[in-house]
Amino acid sequence: MLTSSPDSARILLIESDPQESVRLRHFLEHQSRLEIQWVADAQSLEEGAQFLNQLEVDAVLLDANSLSEPNAETLIAVHRLSNEVPVIVLASPRTEEFARQLVQMGAEASILKRIEDGDELSCALRAALDRARHQAEFESERAFLGTLLENIPDRIYFKDEQSRFIRINRALMERFGLSRPEDAYGKTDADFFTPERARETLLDEQMVMITGQPILNKVESENLQDGSFGWCLTTKLPLRNRRGRIIGTCGISREITSLKQMEAALETERNLLRAVIDHLPDHIFLKDFEGRYVLDNVAHQRWLGARAQADVAGRTAFDFFPEETAMRFREADEPVLRTGEPLLNFEERSVDAAGQSRWALVTKVPWRADDGRILGLVCMKRNITEQKLAEAKLKQANLELAASREEVLSAMAELQAAHTQLREMQQQLIEAEKMKLIGRVTAGIAHEVKNPLAIVKMGLEFWRQQPAPDESCQLVLREMQDAVNRADNVILGLLDFSKPSRLETRRENLNAMIHRALGSVRVEMRAPVEIVPQLDPHLPLLALDAEKMNQVLVNLFTNSIHAMSEGGTLGIRTYTEQLTGVGQNIAGQKSESFRIGQSIAVLEIEDTGHGIPEDKLSKIFEPFFTTKPTGKGTGLGLSVVKTIVDLHGATISIRNRIGGGAIATLMFPL
């Protein structure tokens, strides 16, 4: 684009005559009031055209005399030249006709050199330059407008007084689904939009034309006949002609559908959030750095005694609470504002507008700007007054409960202890009474039976001293002797069984007692019996009556040995263990003797003899019960054993071994 100040001009001179060239230069430099810059001198039209391709030139001075042939080719060349830059033709009378033709082909002016004077040439030059400049400006404007209309995504239209399109831009053309803007010309909105929409815009445009006032940034819904829908931001202006008369309207409209949708979505979200916080019973509010409420929910407003957000916004706690309370709030806010550390689930006591004391669970988190700066606080308060009261009541109730439980427990323990004691006492009394009675009865029987026995025995002794009794007499005497002995043994057993049962216990080594007892039963062995002791060397000492326990051991060992008349193995084990109560050894015994978890000492005596018939097992501890042949046992041994074991607070059980034989298990408390 050619640009230069109006008072300066870059000139290309096409002059074949050098003298004439000097003269023209001189003349223009001195006579025209223009600042002339001679860009180049060309000898011919062809040369000038070449310069013009390379240099910026405002105007060309062409001496018609320099043109070789005034033919059509020359005319076309000048025409081309003048399309690019104003060409002023200098003519002589000889070339005047040709110069006129050149002007018709587009040259700016032709000036006769002969009558040339400064005014005419400089006027012509100036006029040519002005025109060229205006032309350039106009072209430029046109290009701007064209670019704008072509490329702007906003829709632009121009309408006449009847609201008919006279010009639309590409964006609107595309919106209308047209392939050429001209297809819209002469048509109205009614051709493209729904009738309602068309009526509305027509009214708007008439209003603009009547009042001359623009409609600015009106949000319109855009319903096209093809069913498409959108939102637009539209501005309508009156279109005036040069004289200022309104000849129509023009408008620009921007598609804001996505904005509208976003806005609607935001609105929905905002309403939703609002509804959420307003429906929460918790207080939610936002305070700025100075403690002014920015936003709060209905629950908070109600608590403050306010009706609406507006009653609260911009005010502080000092406007709603006694100074002391408000101070306390501010003190709680301060560290969060200062450090940015949130305060979580802090229990706060406060007094509401009605003067009611209440407890709240408070959370305060900093409200930050995008750059992280703390703008204020977001607070959440939950009323936990009810819970606090209930908690206090519960605590009290718990304390009371614990106390009464303690009392009940201790009372129960006392009761239990008393009960146990009573039972033990009762048991002892019963036992003692029983034993006393049995003792008395037995002693009486023994006395009354033994005396006659003594007589019989003495009589037998007498008869035995008779000289030479015959064989059968001696047999009779022996049988009678045996019978007396048997009867005496029964009495002895009875006496043993009923003997006043008082233990004299000491700490005794059960293992040692076992060895002792084994020593005294060895003589009973008629058949080879292998004795296999497995005695725990770490067995603790037990509280035992040595004499009575010896009786127990001897009795049990003797039974085992008698059961193994063909020989066998006598296993004896001692060990300690803790009662687990699982699958257990205390089943079928006086289970109240031992508790789960108690440590006990165990003695097991195991033989490989004939065992005990299963139907007799339950009776073995009964007095006068025996599995031995008549005359071999009194039937009192195991009942005496049981009595002694019971007196020790121990237990005894006897069962058959799976492989034959019997096993006796004694358990002693440690």
Place this chain on the structure above:
Amino acid sequence: MSPMSSPKRILIVDDESGFTRLLKLTLEKTGRYIVREENDGTRAWSTASEFRPEIIFLDIVMPEIDGGDVAQQIRADSALRHIPIVFLTAIVAEQETRSTIGGFPFLAKPVGLAALMECIEQHTAPGSVE
């Protein structure tokens, strides 16, 4: 124990006359003892004073008087104090005869001849001459 030695004098105090009679017959049949029966406990002391036994067998449970009391009466008499006393009773078992009753040895009824004789020999001087 020579058959030549004079018979030992034995007093048996027991309310069971059947027993004392058989004991007397049996012991005397050995030819080594002279036995005096006393079936009334209350007369035991006077019989002993008169009979002067070398050993006294004493029942414990008797009507009127208890064997223990009888033993005390005899011990209380300086003339009889040296005479060994053995309780012969039905109220104790044989196993217990190793110990004593009130400081006195005892035998349990029913008793055999062998045990009786052993007891007598144990508590009296061998072949004593009276």
